[in-house]
Amino acid sequence: MQFKRPKTIKDTQTHYCPGCGHGIVHRLVAEVIDELGLREKTIGTAPVGCSVLLYNYFDCDIIECAHGRPPAVATAIKRCQPDKVVFTYQGDGDIAAIGTAELIHAANRGENITAIFVNNAIYGMTGGQMAPTTLIGQKTTTTQNGRDRKKQGPPLKVCELLASLEGVAYLQRVAVSTAKDVIIAKKAIKKAFQNQLDGKGYSLVEVLSMCPTDWKVTPKQAVDFVNNEMKAAFPLGVYKDV
Amino acid sequence: MANNQTRIIIAGFGGQGVVLAGNILARAAVIEDKNVTGMISYGAEMRGGTANATVVISDEKIASPFVEVPDVAIIMNQPSLDKFEPDIASGGLAVINSTMVEDAGSRTDIDRVSVGASEIANSLGNARVANVVILGAFIKRTGILQPRSIVRAIDELFSTKKPAFIEINTNAFNAGYEGAKSV
Amino acid sequence: MSKPSKKILLKGNEVLSQAAINAGCGFFAGYPITPQNEVPEYLSKALPEAGGIFIQAESEIAAINMLFGASASGVRCMTSSSSPGVSLKQEGISYIAAAELPCVIVNMQRGGPGLGNIRAAQGDYFQSVKGGGHGDYRLIVLAPSTLQEIYELTMNAFDYADHYRNPVLILGDGILGQMAEPVELTKYRPIVDLPEKDFVLDGCKGRERRVIKTLLLQPAEALIEFNEYLKKKYAGIESELKLCQKYRCDDADLVVAAYGITARIAEGAVDMARDKGLKVGLIRPITLWPFPDEDFRAVAEQAKKLLVVEMSNGQMIEDVKLSIECSRPVEFYGTGGGWYPTSEKIMEKIESVYE
Numbered sequence: 001m002q003f004k005r006p007k008t009i010k011d012t013q014t015h016y017c018p019g020c021g022h023g024i025v026h027r028l029v030a031e032v033i034d035e036l037g038l039r040e041k042t043i044g045t046a047p048v049g050c051s052v053l054l055y056n057y058f059d060c061d062i063i064e065c066a067h068g069r070p071p072a073v074a075t076a077i078k079r080c081q082p083d084k085v086v087f088t089y090q091g092d093g094d095i096a097a098i099g100t101a102e103l104i105h106a107a108n109r110g111e112n113i114t115a116i117f118v119n120n121a122i123y124g125m126t127g128g129q130m131a132p133t134t135l136i137g138q139k140t141t142t143t144q145n146g147r148d149r150k151k152q153g154p155p156l157k158v159c160e161l162l163a164s165l166e167g168v169a170y171l172q173r174v175a176v177s178t179a180k181d182v183i184i185a186k187k188a189i190k191k192a193f194q195n196q197l198d199g200k201g202y203s204l205v206e207v208l209s210m211c212p213t214d215w216k217v218t219p220k221q222a223v224d225f226v227n228n229e230m231k232a233a234f235p236l237g238v239y240k241d242v
Numbered sequence: 243m244a245n246n247q248t249r250i251i252i253a254g255f256g257g258q259g260v261v262l263a264g265n266i267l268a269r270a271a272v273i274e275d276k277n278v279t280g281m282i283s284y285g286a287e288m289r290g291g292t293a294n295a296t297v298v299i300s301d302e303k304i305a306s307p308f309v310e311v312p313d314v315a316i317i318m319n320q321p322s323l324d325k326f327e328p329d330i331a332s333g334g335l336a337v338i339n340s341t342m343v344e345d346a347g348s349r350t351d352i353d354r355v356s357v358g359a360s361e362i363a364n365s366l367g368n369a370r371v372a373n374v375v376i377l378g379a380f381i382k383r384t385g386i387l388q389p390r391s392i393v394r395a396i397d398e399l400f401s402t403k404k405p406a407f408i409e410i411n412t413n414a415f416n417a418g419y420e421g422a423k424s425v
Numbered sequence: 426m427s428k429p430s431k432k433i434l435l436k437g438n439e440v441l442s443q444a445a446i447n448a449g450c451g452f453f454a455g456y457p458i459t460p461q462n463e464v465p466e467y468l469s470k471a472l473p474e475a476g477g478i479f480i481q482a483e484s485e486i487a488a489i490n491m492l493f494g495a496s497a498s499g500v501r502c503m504t505s506s507s508s509p510g511v512s513l514k515q516e517g518i519s520y521i522a523a524a525e526l527p528c529v530i531v532n533m534q535r536g537g538p539g540l541g542n543i544r545a546a547q548g549d550y551f552q553s554v555k556g557g558g559h560g561d562y563r564l565i566v567l568a569p570s571t572l573q574e575i576y577e578l579t580m581n582a583f584d585y586a587d588h589y590r591n592p593v594l595i596l597g598d599g600i601l602g603q604m605a606e607p608v609e610l611t612k613y614r615p616i617v618d619l620p621e622k623d624f625v626l627d628g629c630k631g632r633e634r635r636v637i638k639t640l641l642l643q644p645a646e647a648l649i650e651f652n653e654y655l656k657k658k659y660a661g662i663e664s665e666l667k668l669c670q671k672y673r674c675d676d677a678d679l680v681v682a683a684y685g686i687t688a689r690i691a692e693g694a695v696d697m698a699r700d701k702g703l704k705v706g707l708i709r710p711i712t713l714w715p716f717p718d719e720d721f722r723a724v725a726e727q728a729k730k731l732l733v734v735e736m737s738n739g740q741m742i743e744d745v746k747l748s749i750e751c752s753r754p755v756e757f758y759g760t761g762g763g764w765y766p767t768s769e770k771i772m773e774k775i776e777s778v779y780e
Contacts, residue, residue: 039629040628040629040630040631041628041630042628043626043627043628046638052640053640055636055638059629059634060628060629060634061626061627061628061629061634061635061636062626062634062636062637062638063493063494063497063626063636063637063638064636064637064638064639064640065490065493065520066490066493066516066517066520069486069487069490069493069517072482072486072487072488072490072491072493072494073490073491073493073494073497074494075480075491075494076452076454076478076480076490076491076492076493076494076495076498076502077494077495077497077498077626079452079478079480079495080451080452080478080494080495080498080499080500081498081627084627084628085628101483101484101486101487102483102486102487102490104483105482105483105487265434265605268434268605269434272432272433272434272607275432277607278434278605278606278607279604279605279606280434280604280605280606281600281603281604281605282605283603284459284460284543284599284603303692305689305690305691305692305693305694305696305768306689306690306693306767306768307600307604307606308690308765308767310767310769
């Protein structure tokens with residue numbers, strides 16, 4: 001097996017911090033697009049957050065959306081061009097805070113799109129504030145004594161939330177913190193794209209990912225945090241597959 | 243009815259067909275190629291309460307679709323008469339559903355025509371066509387539109403969705419036309 | 426009977442909807458709000474029948490962002506709302522203006538601020554012509570005053586949007602949306618050159634990939650340069666697209682200025698004044714941005730005074746004063762909160778300010 005750069009990824013350095021999971025997730029999405037031969041018929045949406053700049057890395061048509069609105073934008077693109085492949089790529093703030101309404105309704109309408117949700121339990125781009133998925137007790141710049149269930153509520157679980165919606169075809173939570181997890185994550189992402197090709201409806205893969213910079217830990221400690229803390233709060237697995 | 247312009251208000255309880263009567267009138271005016279505006283419904287209707295529609299029919303350009311001082315008030319019930327009689331232009335006309343209006347008002351500077359619209363509608367077998375009966379009386383008295391234009395408007399309105407209603411509404415119009423009485 | 430009329434009786438909201446279909450609108454997203462509900466109701470049936478896409482969005486925010494996607498797909502698209510809902514759309518409008526995506530936005534204004542009421546108003550003038558959302562952008566704002574004009578301007582709006590790659594706002598009000606009037610549904614003909622849509626995202630087959638974005642971080646000058654570019658683009662629109670109608674202004678001592686339904690009602694007052702021998706005219710901007718300032722300057726040379734009438738407490742009056750550089754006294758008549766003027770009341774005001 002030869003290690004090559006996927007065609008769907010541009011030959012450039014990313015702005016992501018050392019130990020960040022976005023690069024891995026970008027690569028997995030790009031590999032899947034390559035393997036399914038979709039690069040020339042794919043339109044991706046960029047969110048607001050660290051991955052806003054994903055159009056600098058993906059070599060396919062991309063539209064950068066307002067914060068939280070990718071599901072609405074993707075809905076229209078897919079409805080207008082049903083023969084194209086449309087994916088959203090959103091972080092936890094984008095999908096589970098400011099864009100919750102757009103997420104739930106696009107999912108409930110069963111829009112035939114593929115959603116990649118990168119959950120790193122923090123706001124990266126703005127400097128480490130609490131995310132909707134921040135863990136109980138986790139310290140952020142806006143929960144300096146740790147997230148308090150009584151004040152901020154518990155972390156919001158997107159897969160569990162969407163599982164009750166009839167329009168949703170496929171939900172799986174994966175991680176990119178171990179080699180084995182990466183392999184599972186790629187399979188899930190591939191299925192989420194294949195579902196779109198098969199016209200099955202809304203498919204979402206939630207990826208637990210590392211943010212050493214804003215967690216204020218080393219990359220190694222960040223991996224441990226995903227494996228030990230996040231996986232406990234956000235159990236991996238398939239939440240829906242119809 | 244200055245400048246060949248007739249400003250009409252149709253008023254009654256919600257559910258008495260005020261909107262439909264306004265629609266028929268405005269459509270009949272279009273059939274005759276007259277200028278017409280209608281403020282017939284405002285997109286948030288409820289049953290019960292009072293309802294009114296205003297229609298302006300003119301040979302000339304119409305500036306405002308609103309009717310502050312109606313030349314004609316088509317009145318389906320007592321509260322509507324009480325409310326709108328004071329606004330009618332001097333020399334104007336009240337067309338009154340005498341079945342639902344006991345006190346026809348006190349103005350001496352307006353004309354009145356009455357028709358037992360609800361009673362006639364009941365005798366035709368459908369109380370809901372009282373609105374079209376009263377249009378018959380209005381057209382008979384004013385001659386502002388030709389009866390056949392009203393009949394054609396009824397036909398246009400019901401032909402696609404409720405063709406069964408064409409006949410009874412046409413009968414209602416004719417009965418009102420025949421049954422109009424000066425007061 | 427004379428030859429059958431070509432005109433049909435429709436409500437303003439229905440006229441607008443049919444105009445959109447006739448102009449080739451292929452996508453509509455909206456959310457219910459009175460007094461514009463007939464637009465989504467009409468289009469929910471008629472647009473799919475014409476081969477287009479209708480979506481009842483979960484919010485005004487989602488609706489405007491759906492336009493972002495539809496326009497990026499190269500499809501003529503429209504959303505419609507009334508004042509509180511248009512406030513919600515402002516974020517998306519700013520992004521659409523920044524991305525230079527053509528689309529048509531309708532505001533059938535109602536009383537405000539806040540939830541206000543559902544009666545007609547013109548309280549959103551500032552929001553419409555001065556920005557509304559964040560950043561240094563402009564919308565082309567069209568203000569029809571009759572239902573026939575709603576029909577024509579709605580079709581034109583799609584052309585202007587495509588021609589200038591800019592969102593176009595149709596600023597109506599509850600009266601225009603709700604009133605019924607006979608309209609002739611003439612055939613659609615483009616009124617301006619329609620450039621090829623070389624921005625469309627339809628997959629990068631056989632070409633370099635395309636990106637639609639509004640974040641310009643690097644280099645530091647990028648956003649300055651983009652705003653300079655927009656400034657030039659807007660100046661170009663200003664030099665080409667100022668629409669205005671004058672009525673009996675030639676010898677007028679007093680010129681009434683109003684837009685939309687208010688102008689139409691004011692025209693009745695001008696006729697009343699002329700019948701009484703008063704030299705009164707009417708100037709009606711059809712584009713509120715760009716504001717037809719040269720036309721205002723021209724009438725101010727003749728007139729001794731202007732009278733602005735609005736269904737608000739005075740918003741357009743600021744642009745009138747700026748246009749004529751306060752060279753004449755400008756009187757005002759209007760009320761906010763869902764009030765409408767009558768020709769008679771405007772006439773009273775005319776008589777009280779006429780010299």
